[in-house]
Amino acid sequence: MKELQSEYQCAINLVIDLIGGKWKVLLLWHLNEGDKRFNELRRTIPEITKKMLTQQLRELEGHGLVKRTVFEEVPPRVVYSTTDFGHRLQPVLYGMCQWGDDYAEKEGIQMNSCWTGRDFMKNKSDLS
Amino acid sequence: MKELQSEYQCAINLVIDLIGGKWKVLLLWHLNEGDKRFNELRRTIPEITKKMLTQQLRELEGHGLVKRTVFEEVPPRVVYSTTDFGHRLQPVLYGMCQWGDDYAEKEGIQMNSCWTGRDFMKNKSDLS
DNA sequence: CGGCATCCCGAGCGATACTG
DNA sequence: CAGTATCGCTCGGGATGCCG
Numbered sequence: 581m582k583e584l585q586s587e588y589q590c591a592i593n594l595v596i597d598l599i600g601g602k603w604k605v606l607l608l609w610h611l612n613e614g615d616k617r618f619n620e621l622r623r624t625i626p627e628i629t630k631k632m633l634t635q636q637l638r639e640l641e642g643h644g645l646v647k648r649t650v651f652e653e654v655p656p657r658v659v660y661s662t663t664d665f666g667h668r669l670q671p672v673l674y675g676m677c678q679w680g681d682d683y684a685e686k687e688g689i690q691m692n693s694c695w696t697g698r699d700f701m702k703n704k705s706d707l708s
Numbered sequence: 709m710k711e712l713q714s715e716y717q718c719a720i721n722l723v724i725d726l727i728g729g730k731w732k733v734l735l736l737w738h739l740n741e742g743d744k745r746f747n748e749l750r751r752t753i754p755e756i757t758k759k760m761l762t763q764q765l766r767e768l769e770g771h772g773l774v775k776r777t778v779f780e781e782v783p784p785r786v787v788y789s790t791t792d793f794g795h796r797l798q799p800v801l802y803g804m805c806q807w808g809d810d811y812a813e814k815e816g817i818q819m820n821s822c823w824t825g826r827d828f829m830k831n832k833s834d835l836s
Numbered sequence: 837c838g839g840c841a842t843c844c845c846g847a848g849c850g851a852t853a854c855t856g
Numbered sequence: 857c858a859g860t861a862t863c864g865c866t867c868g869g870g871a872t873g874c875c876g
Contacts, residue, residue, distance in 0.1 A: 582867095582868085584815075584817065585817075586817070586818065587817070587818040587819075587820065588812070588817065588818070588819055588820065589733070589734050589820050589822060590733050590734060590737065590805065590808075590819070590820065590821065590822040590823060591804070591805045591806075591807075591808025591809045591811070591812055591819055591823070591824070592727075592733045592801055592804045592805050592808060592822075592823060593730075593733055594808045594811065594812055594817065594819075595804045595805075595807065595808040595811075596724060596727070596728050596733075598811070599720075599724070600724050600728055601868085601869095602721075602868080602869070605717070605718050605720045605721055605724075606717050606718060609718065617837090617838090618837070618838050618839080619837065619838075622838095629869090629870065629871075629872095630838080630839070630840090631839090631840080631841095631869085631870080631871085631872095632869065632870075633838095633839095634838080634839060634840080635868095635869085644815075650838095654837095655837045655838085656837050656838060656839090656876090657837075657838090658837080658838060658839090665811065665814075668807065668810075669807055671803070672803045672804055672806075672807045673720055675799065675800045675803045675804075676719070676720045676723045676800055676804070677718065677719045677720050677723075678719075678800075679719075679723065679796065679797055679800045680718075680719025680720060680722045680723040681719045682796075683719070683722065683723075683726070683793065684716070684719055684722060686793075687712075687772075689712065689713075689714070689715070689716065689722065690714065690715040690716070691715075691716055691718070691719055691722075692715065692716065692717050692718065694717060694718040694720075695718060695719070695720060696719070710847090710848090729848085729849095730848080730849070745857085745858090746857070746858050746859075747857065747858075750858095757849090757850065757851075757852095758858080758859065758860090759849090759850080759851090759852095759859090759860085759861090760849070760850075761858095761859095762858080762859060762860080763848095763849090778858095781857095782857090783857045783858085784856090784857050784858055784859085785857075785858090786857085786858065786859090837876100838875100838876095839874105839875080839876090840873105840874080840875075840876105841872105841873085841874080841875100842871100842872085842873085842874105843870105843871085843872085844869100844870085844871085845868105845869090845870085845871105846867105846868095846869095846870105847866105847867090847868085847869105848865105848866090848867090848868095849864105849865090849866085849867105850863105850864090850865085850866100851862105851863085851864090851865105852861100852862085852863085853860105853861085853862085853863105854859105854860080854861075854862100855858100855859080855860070855861100856857105856858095856859090856860100
């Protein structure tokens with residue numbers, strides 16, 4: 581698993597290391613809607629491989645942004661959810677998304693949303 | 709130079725591509741204090757190589773976050789400054805830094821600041 | 837169902853040397 | 857002063873196959 585550096589120039593670089601994985605923002609977004617199972621996430625994001633899904637979830641878990649709960653059943657059931665710390669990251673992600681959407685519009689870059697203004701508002705009541 | 713993708717899952721990943729280079733946040737921070745010359749930045753950040761400094765500045769310039777002004781003199785003089793768009797990124801970076809500082813404190817990660825609460829306040833009057 | 841083990845490739849970054 | 861050019865390594869991430 582990806583280890584964080586022991587020291588950073590700036591906390592922003594730490595945040596980038598935490599959420600900079602290719603699928604992490606998308607995963608945090610989906611987990612933000614509610615708890616999800618492994619194959620549920622796979623169906624929601626068909627392009628991701630099992631290896632990458634496992635890896636990104638494990639890193640988010642190891643860094644304390646996501647919680648992994650295993651139910652000892654047959655067949656096995658594993659549920660992922662956001663932690664309090666992960667939840668408090670939402671307004672920050674929202675701010676990034678706002679600026680990024682502006683930038684994308686100005687530069688004519690295509691965007692598939694997640695944390696756009698409208699989608700986020702649905703969950704705004706979640707914020708303290 | 710690093711090309712942006714033509715399409716993104718989420719604007720947050722776009723933002724990460726824009727500021728995720730190893731030295732970009734630090735450069736934006738220093739340029740935020742005021743315009744800087746090439747070797748001025750090298751002295752401020754002794755660990756960075758000329759190659760990386762050039763590359764990161766060129767990418768920031770190419771993406772519209774930094775402006776490069778060449779004075780046709782001998783010896784040459786080149787001054788870097790933030791654009792309006794780069795300037796409007798500040799509150800977002802500040803938000804990331806706040807959350808990241810909390811995280812670092814909780815996890816016992818050492819931080820060398822830049823956009824910490826106190827340092828940022830000096831420039832708060834800059835914000836619209 | 838929910839993984840883990842391998843192999844492989846390209847991007848990001850550093851070191852070093854040269855230049856108008 | 858302010859760069860450019862080249863080499864080489866590391867590591868993130870994709871493809872594929874096996875497992876309790």
